[in-house]
Amino acid sequence: MARPIDQVKAWILKRHPERDDIASDLDLIDNRLIDSLAFAEFLFLLEEVGGQSIDRDNLVVDDFRTLDRIEAKYLGATVG
Structure with a gap:
């Protein structure tokens, strides 16, 4: 089973087929990988994979x- 953050990354990459990968420290907003149109769907995804509202x-x-x-x-991880 994929880690929750891998599911989030896959969701973003599916919407941006021009990208092969996303660095864990890349600014998703400044790079327009998450936008206001998809944000509600993105929140639902985070709730689903994170198991909390x-x-x-x-x-x-x-x-x-x-x-x-x-x-x-x-998703309950610590930033290292």
């Missing part, structure tokens, strides 16, 4: 900037 009233954009931050905040 996300409080939409208290979202912080910086928590979604990199795969490292997403993994630490929503």
